[in-house]
Amino acid sequence: AQSVAQPEDQVNVAEGNPLTVKCTYSVSGNPYLFWYVQYPNRGLQFLLKYITGDNLVKGSYGFEAEFNKSQTSFHLKKPSALVSDSALYFCAVRDLNYGQNFVFGPGTRLSVLP
């Protein structure tokens, strides 16, 4: 079975500082990994994905994520946080050996303090 963990319910960071939102996964085959962001009372917006190739993936709004196969992690990063980055972030995994569906983590709430 496939699963996703986001070990931190909440991450607080000062504006201008680098941010990291953590994600670890468990799959039986090759993982396809995704990050989404959700603003209050809105749907999820796609940020970036890892399929294969370079372990550092760049996405929307200056976000990037680093795939680490040995640690089964896919942490989301941004060099300089903005107050407008404050939102709920979801990591998701898709394992084709398991079927057609995505499994989402519980979400991490990011608060960027001015």
Place this chain on the structure above:
Amino acid sequence: DGGITQSPKYLFRKEGQNVTLSCEQNLNHDAMYWYRQDPGQGLRLIYYSQIVNDFQKGDIAEGYSVSREKKESFPLTVTSAQKNPTAFYLCASKSSGSSYNEQFFGPGTRLTVL
């Protein structure tokens, strides 16, 4: 929120009533999904459809029903058998052209049982 619309934005239901949530997409996507979001639990899959006139149960299908008569539409009915329906409901779609494609989400419907 791309080319996916959900209506209504807010919905109130009395106990014992069935209600139907609308989801329409103009992205020409084959696959459509319904998720339920509760605080701290991430997204849980209710039903999904890979093609018109076919759909499959997800992890929490009990008390819900769907139809897929048109490619563009995937309505969800919350029946009186669903014991705790108050939640935020998200519809998503995905192109079937590649296994690596991400899902696109609608803006969501917040259902409250009175």
